[in-house]
Amino acid sequence: MAATASLKSSLLLPSPISDFSGAAVSVSAQKRRKSWQPRGARMQVSAAADSKNILVMGGTRFIGVFLSRLLVKEGHQVTLFTRGKAPITQQLPGESDAEYAEFSSKVQHLKGDRQDFDFVKTSLAAKSFDVVYDINGREAVEVEPIIDALPNLEQYIYCSSAGVYLKSDLLPHCENDAVDPKSRHKGKLETESLLTSRDVNWTSIRPVYIYGPLNYNPVEEWFFHRLKAGRPIPIPGAGNQITQLGHVKDLAKAFNVVLGNPKASQQIFNISGAKYVTFDGLARACAKAGGFPEPELVHYNPKDFDFGKKKAFPFRDQHFFASIEKATRELGWTPEFDLVGGLTDSYNLDFGRGTFRKAADFTTDDMILGKKLATV
């Protein structure tokens, strides 16, 4: 069966721009602009005053794939900074050839390794980007060269994480809540602190669990594999732990709505779904989304097992959800997808077509189910 195939990829941008140099870029850019000539009106839009020169750190894997499309549609000039290991663009399921050609012809690529701070600084300083979307930044040191290179930057929009919140008995997490300096996501926290301390207009977005077509994190995929295989779903503890999923398209919209938005200046926003969900409830929702029968749920005590390095369940074993009230109130953004609707979208455009990122691995399931059978 289909292995870890990514979505149907199409032609890439020609390589003249993949070796970044000022001349090469302008030549290719001119070439592309010439091909835009017939689209008179669109040319006007891209030259409009509110059209920004945007740099996206990352942008080829998940969030950026959807975000860059929105930005290009709005007439912005979008450059993706990636190592070039993955295709710069890929056609999305449901995206017409014409739409894809339009998008892929406009988006630009700046090839480089963001861990090479010197390269980052020099390559960015050579170009005057108005806005940076930092989708894949993990540590504060990665952000410094970018800010240093772009002193006239209008906005630095950072993809942080709700994982920075300190675990609490009082929920949901709100933007002003205590954060955990020891969490796995402390790099995100340190980045937010760096942004606050520097003289830059920043916005930080804290998503919870992101889902949707192209998800490289096996969130919904984990459930779909088991549902498709007709297997029971092993869920740690009582299954009443509450988590929260946010659709990637809604997240992309949120990233777009903070662009140039004074209400987003120096602000943090939780972005996720409007409702939360229990672990048990999520299993049921995935079943509904894929048209599977109601699943058998098997609860177990994780402490009874040693799973080694394997993850037996894709979510942290605790309550974890954040209020999106600030974003809905301040930005006028609301999520379009409800949970079952969003999971259906993901299923129909991805797993249901036979594509997924990570092959099914039921090792930990069998450990759990085996022990359950043994104790019966």
Place this chain on the structure above:
Amino acid sequence: MAFSAAAAAATSTATAFASGRHRRLSSSSAPSPSFSQSALPRAVVAARRRRRRAALPASRAAAFTVRAEAKTKKSVLIVNTNSGGHAIIGFYLAKELLAAGHAVTVLTAGDEASDKMRKPPFSRFEELTSAGGRTVWGDPADVGAAVGGGASSFDVVLDNNGKDLDAVRPVVDWAKSSGVGQFLFISSAGIYKPTDEPPHVEGDAVKESAGHVGVEKYIAEQQFGSWASFRPQYMIGSGNNKDCEEWFFDRIVRRRPVPVPGNGMQLTNISHVRDLSSMLALAVESPGAAAGKIFNCVSDRAVTLDGMARLCAAAAGVAVEIVHYDPAAVGVDAKKAFPFRNMHFYAEPRAAKEALGWVSTTNLPEDLKERYADYAGSGRGEKAMAFDLDDKILAAVGNATASVIA
């Protein structure tokens, strides 16, 4: 009126937040200690909330006026239950409305001479009458007789008494025939159907057979100028008629383990009653904004059952030992053994925030400290108390194996 710097800054954010919404006026009289929070203007409250719920300052008497619209004095009738967890709502609302300059009558169901009237909040009704409120007793089936005939007409009627149509219909009918403009009802968040996707938000499916649901429908059909229904959960606050945090304090001060059903991760809303009265007061003062709406009448944070035990212990300054149990396996009725529902029971006050510009001020860690101070001063902690159900649970579970030291 002079604004303090913090208040001025807060005002602009409160303005953006509550654009066009009605501001509450505070009275110039010094608020009584138990209502110090509710007397604060929302601008200050909003600023405090933005400071991440830091401990609320002691100087609560720093009241000032925020005037956004001309205030209309309302005549409000509160039909109040004579017992139970909701009794305190009418008491706090009456005090808040009186402090804001409205005319308030509280009709308590039953007899003034009843033993029930010896318990709070009824035992504190002098706080209402001394503030200019009128307290009467009678049968809600005949409100007219209870409040007296004559030309007295009310702008607003709140039924905080009935749980089904039999009890509330006479109040509704009387209000309609008397030309009351606004009818408010204290319903219950307990009517929401259990869901895989918390929280309960306004508009979610409710149990059609629930008494409160029938009442809400009936009120909606009457075409009052404005009607609204409020769905509360659990409350804390001085003057409560029903135990809430006391259940935890009783065990904690006696160094007894706290038995919690299930895995203790069930989420629930425990609000300070001032959140409920402030929401209701906003509805009274903005009948247009409140018209035709359902409001979850709760604070905007939920707490786990284990979390509540931990917060109560922290308020008391002692450690707590939580013991989880399965009520069925142990053979106890969880409803009798524990004060909260043994399931997620979690609603969010989204409608009030959006439609009324309401802000929650419940700060459970801080509020419980205040509650504990009351508890400690009451002598209840020294009283001999039986813990039969607890003992049964602990015996069944076996303390050593199942305890969780928090």
